[in-house]
Amino acid sequence: MGESSFSGQRVLITDASSGIGAGLAERFAREGAIVGICARREDRLREVLDRCRAHSPESRMWVCDLAVADEVDRxxxxxxxxxxxxxxxxxxxxxxxxxxxxxxxxxxxxxLTTINYLSPVRLTLRLLSHMLERDSGKIVNVSSVAAVLSSPGEAAYDASKAALSVFSEGMAVDLWDTGVNVLTVYPGVVDTELFDIPGNDPLSPEIERISVTELVDGVMDALGRGVIEVYIPEWFKGVAARKANDVELFLAGTAGWVRGQKTVGGADGQA
Ligand SMILES: NC(=O)c1ccc[n+]([C@@H]2O[C@H](COP(=O)([O-])OP(=O)(O)OC[C@H]3O[C@@H](n4cnc5c(N)ncnc54)[C@H](OP(=O)(O)O)[C@@H]3O)[C@@H](O)[C@H]2O)c1
Structure with a gap:
């Protein structure tokens, strides 16, 4: 196997104590990158770091709360x-x-907006000047298909991810002629702990989940191809196109689908 294009690259991944972030950290480390990871839960973060260091001993971690602007700066x-x-x-x-x-x-x-939108933008702006000085870098923004599909019961989340996507696209235009590339990732439903976090309604109905490995494969493939956006799984891109083609029809269909779920499952929509 030839040397990975990420060998020796320094990769900073936010929110990597579980799920997609942990999966990406381990993959980059396996490809020889020096990985820097952060999250709030020190014990979980350390487990991920140990797995990264097995491949990339210089990898490191920082415990931080990205809801706090000063901690993002630090x-x-x-x-x-x-x-x-x-x-x-x-x-x-x-x-x-x-x-x-x-x-x-x-x-x-x-x-929600602070963590999902303001904090990634803040971190990006703090690091962008360093990348531009070298005229080299990659910025990967993990958005969601929710950003473009108005997923029911998630208006605040949808909007926070839409903001990140729009910022990401605008940034790609501004940086077009530089050596800094931007990739926006639109995951579908990925099997992570995200669905067990308290204070959230259950996901209803259940939509088929892909594995973290499948998501990570898709991100690495998109980085290799140098594209500016990727939907994982790809069929969600077709759904987004159908919405863009006729928003009213799409939203009416979504509302009807939710109504149907409630009729089938009772007042709270749960079967
Ligand atoms: N899973 C999906 O279906 C799906 C779909 C579309 C998009 N996404 C996006 O993918 C990304 C990763 O989600 P995931 O599914 O991997 O979820 P996850 O397993 O719940 O991971 C979320 C991570 O965020 C960290 N975190 C939460 N609040 C934080 C804070 N204030 N400061 C620092 N770290 C914080 C958590 O660690 P600590 O608790 O240790 O801080 C954890 O490492 C998110 O942006 C999510 O919106 C996920």
Missing amino acids: LAEAAVAEMGGVDVLVNNAGVPKRRDVSLLDPETVDA
Whole structure:
């Protein structure tokens, strides 16, 4: 096997104590990258770091809460100081909020927007100048198909991810003629702990989940091809195109589908 294009690259991945972030960290480490990871749960983060270090001993971790702006700034400073720079930034930070809009409060929306949108943008802007100085770098933003499909019961989450996607696309345009590339990732439903986080309605109905490995394979393939966006699984791109083609028809269909679920499953929609 030839040397990976990520060998020796310094890769910073946010929210890597579980799920997609942990999977990406281990894959990059296996490909010879020096991985920097962060999250709040130190014990879980250390387990991921140990697995990364088995392949890439210089990998490191920082315990931080990305809901706090100062901690985002400190993370950027630490990554530059301790890794000597960041070649690939993976903004994987994100929390769910499955709650009907009639039950949402502004504070919940603020908190969600901070983690899902403001924090990745802040971290990106703190690191972008370093990448531009070298005229080299990759920024990977983990959005969601929710950003483009108006998934029911997730208005606040949908909007936070849409904001990240739109920022990501605008950034790709501004950086078009530089050596810094941007990739927006649109995962479908991935089998992670995201669906067990308290304070969220159950996912209803259950949609087929893909594995973290399948998602990671898709991200690495997209990076290899140098594309600016990727839907994983790819069929979601067709669904997004159908919505773009006729928004009213699509939203009416979604509302009818939700109504049907409630009729089948009772008042809360659960079978
Ligand atoms: N799973 C899916 O179906 C799916 C679909 C589309 C998009 N996504 C996106 O994929 C990304 C990863 O999600 P996942 O499915 O892998 O979820 P996950 O397994 O729940 O992982 C979420 C990670 O976020 C960390 N985290 C949460 N709040 C944080 C905070 N304030 N500061 C620092 N770290 C924080 C968690 O670690 P600590 O608790 O240790 O901090 C954990 O490592 C998210 O952006 C999510 O929106 C997921």
